[in-house]
């Protein structure tokens with residue numbers, strides 16, 4: 122369904138407050154700031170402060186972490202007939218796939234879309250079929266999807282020179298020579314997409330472990346994406362802007378830092394098709410991927426418990442995990458005894474809590490990846506502000522600038538005859554303009570007003586004072602160690618390789634094992650760990 126005309130109408134209904142009043146009002150809205158995992162991190166650093174366990178829980182398989190990897194493990198266990206697993210949520214239930222609600226309005230506080238899985242992503246297709254999101258032919262070239270979750274048009278727009286244009290690749294006012302370079306780049310992507318190594322496998326696939334191991338592509342992981350563009354004669358500033366935007370959006374890291382292999386992988390691997398959608402379409406929900414995470418949790422039927430593991434160690438033939446909860450700042454601990462434990466937490470956390478992690482081949486000093494921090498700000502809008510000319514409001518809306526990554530509209534998938542009275546604009550900021558350490562320091566010290574100012578840069582560019590006049594509430598989620606940054610060399614990290622291969626009472630599952638954070642990789646390691654846990 123084309124919702125363009127409806128959204129134009131909604132845009133025209135913006136508030137008419139004066140600029141000065143709008144900014145005064147703005148300052149009166151106290152943002153709610155969520156520093157995810159900060160309180161728990163304090164105890165992880167100094168576990169001696171914790172009291173003795175008040176309870177011992179016995180289970181067969183303990184899943185420590187409730188992100189997509191942990192949820193995929195729980196789902197796979199259930200599918201394979203296993204009973205008797207327990208999930209410890211960790212400090213962030215659903216991890217980077219979490220969301221929130223303002224009343225009836227759902228919104229994402231992290232991941233917000235999943236591209237149609239390509240043929241190699243059998244594990245994702247099986248999951249989506251089981252959850253009813255793929256309705257028919259899950260392993261055919263073109264499965265049939267539940268249309269409610271296929272991203273509707275208009276999908277995305279870019280604010281360039283004061284006008285909105287269709288799509289993110291700058292086009293309006295861009296010269297012929299630059300446009301020719303854009304075409305050359307996408308032709309190259311098309312070639313790389315089909316390219317196979319000497320072992321007959323495609324070079325860029327999900328899961329990445331199934332990519333060709335032909336060494337002649339290793340060089341791509343020794344340079345940055347910007348180096349690759351320069352070496353291949355791409356000079357177009359708009360192409361460079363676009364690819365830098367994509368790296369910041371996908372990996373929280375600039376294109377002059379991201380491995381060329383990772384930068385190209387994103388384009389060349391996610392090309393799934395559907396019987397009832399265009400090639401490369403996306404799946405999304407008003408709450409981002411949180412409803413999908415919720416479906417995974419429900420389908421797995423797993424018992425879940427609040428808590429954060431502070432130590433995980435071998436004990437006899439099994440594993441013991443000491444976990445704690447914080448209630449009003451008061452810590453309580455309990456001990457989980459399991460035959461096997463799946464550490465579905467980020468590897469920098471596993472490095473702290475798993476006893477003698479070096480024995481698994483992971484040396485925290487050498488193998489811990491750099492983590493990109495992220496901020497997501499959810500603005501409850503009491504009206505849709507008036508739009509600039511060009512394209513109407515889309516699902517994803519980006520301004521041609523840094524550091525913002527644009528904003529996503531939570532009610533986009535609503536199919537209604539009349540406009541919804543309210544909506545949520547979710548603004549994404551990756552803080553990639555500074556080092557991760559400097560960004561974390563800034564996040565720790567920044568006032569709520571400074572956070573809102575940064576989070577609303579794109580929205581103020583798009584709407585001016587009208588933006589503030591239409592905001593009713595702001596919630597900000599800070600993810601200080603949000604995702605591993607795939608810097609050059611990430612493919613040959615011997616420590617994450619060792620954790621990928623670990624097979625015993627303690628298992629590992631997280632997108633970090635691949636060195637970059639996307640749904641397909643997280644789910645893959647969850648599925649692999651579940652199979653090992655059953656053995």
Ligand SMILES: Cc1cc2nc3c(=O)[nH]c(=O)nc-3n(C[C@H](O)[C@H](O)[C@H](O)COP(=O)(O)OP(=O)(O)OC[C@H]3O[C@@H](n4cnc5c(N)ncnc54)[C@H](O)[C@@H]3O)c2cc1C
Nearest residue numbers: 186187188189190211212213216217232233234430632640
């Ligand atoms: C802002 C943002 C937007 C994103 N958007 C997308 C997107 O649109 N599409 C996409 O495919 N990917 C996106 N991603 C990537 C996303 O990270 C992955 O898709 C995926 O959700 C990662 O899942 P995971 O299970 O590997 O890790 P995480 O989501 O990091 O989950 C880790 C889990 O471990 C738990 N944990 C931590 N410490 C402990 C402990 N000590 N004990 C027990 N548990 C612990 C946490 O509570 C959490 O539940 C985005 C990421 C971010 C930050």
